[in-house]
Amino acid sequence: NAGVTQTPKFQVLKTGQSMTLQCAQDMNHEYMSWYRQDPGMGLRLIHYSVGAGITDQGEVPNGYNVSRSTTEDFPLRLLSAAPSQTSVYFCASSPTYSNQPQHFGDGTRLSIL
Amino acid sequence: AQKITQTQPGMFVQEKEAVTLDCTYDTSDPSYGLFWYKQPSSGEMIFLIYQGSYDQQNATEGRYSLNFQKARKSANLVISASQLGDSAMYFCAMRVYTGANSKLTFGKGITLSVRP
Numbered sequence: 001n002a003g004v005t006q007t008p009k010f011q012v013l014k015t016g017q018s019m020t021l022q023c024a025q026d027m028n029h030e031y032m033s034w035y036r037q038d039p040g041m042g043l044r045l046i047h048y049s050v051g052a053g054i055t056d057q058g059e060v061p062n063g064y065n066v067s068r069s070t071t072e073d074f075p076l077r078l079l080s081a082a083p084s085q086t087s088v089y090f091c092a093s094s095p096t097y098s099n100q101p102q103h104f105g106d107g108t109r110l111s112i113l
Numbered sequence: 114a115q116k117i118t119q120t121q122p123g124m125f126v127q128e129k130e131a132v133t134l135d136c137t138y139d140t141s142d143p144s145y146g147l148f149w150y151k152q153p154s155s156g157e158m159i160f161l162i163y164q165g166s167y168d169q170q171n172a173t174e175g176r177y178s179l180n181f182q183k184a185r186k187s188a189n190l191v192i193s194a195s196q197l198g199d200s201a202m203y204f205c206a207m208r209v210y211t212g213a214n215s216k217l218t219f220g221k222g223i224t225l226s227v228r229p
Binding site: 031033035040041042043044045048050056058088090092094096099101102104106107 | 119146148150156157158160163165204206215216217218219220221222
């Protein structure tokens with residue numbers, strides 16, 4: 001099983017550029033989420049979705065957009081990258097309202113110059 | 114709103130000894146779950162153990178156990194017989210199961226170093 005697949009694994013952008021981080025899962029999970037991890041800050045929730053067509057903001061949503069057109073995919077868009085968005089990004093999925101743990105992708109290390 | 118607090122500074126433990134990593138949480142919802150994850154230096158997130166708010170017994174998974182004290186709102190992870198491979202960052206997280214909000218909230222993590 002592929003689980004949660006994130007692409008790319010590494011990316012360097014210039015300030016002002018846009019890009020999309022891809023996330024796909026093959027476990028038919030309703031719940032998907034995006035986190036960013038910064039030193040000393042733990043994992044902070046950016047956006048999440050409880051099903052196709054339903055998304056909501058997390059703790060740090062500014063500068064990021066998401067959409068959920070299918071159960072499998074949950075892309076994260078940076079419309080105009082800023083140095084403050086330099087971070088490691090994790091996508092995760094799980095059944096909603098479940099005691100099952102979230103399955104995490106391997107992460108995307110993003111640097112904004 | 115949910116909140117997870119992990120305030121211990123970097124923790125050190127001697128190999129083969131036990132260590133407790135602290136986690137306190139705050140929620141007004143009666144139905145919730147608590148998760149512990151391990152993140153080694155390679156970066157992946159590894160699920161360790163789960164405790165539900167209505168579970169009568171403390172969760173155990175191999176060398177991992179959870180000291181769940183509901184009245185104190187604490188869910189401390191106990192690692193017995195520490196191994197060098199236990200050196201990692203450890204995160205406590207909580208998910209509530211009432212209402213439309215089922216998001217997972219993480220603490221800031223604790224770094225554990227196991228000494229040979």
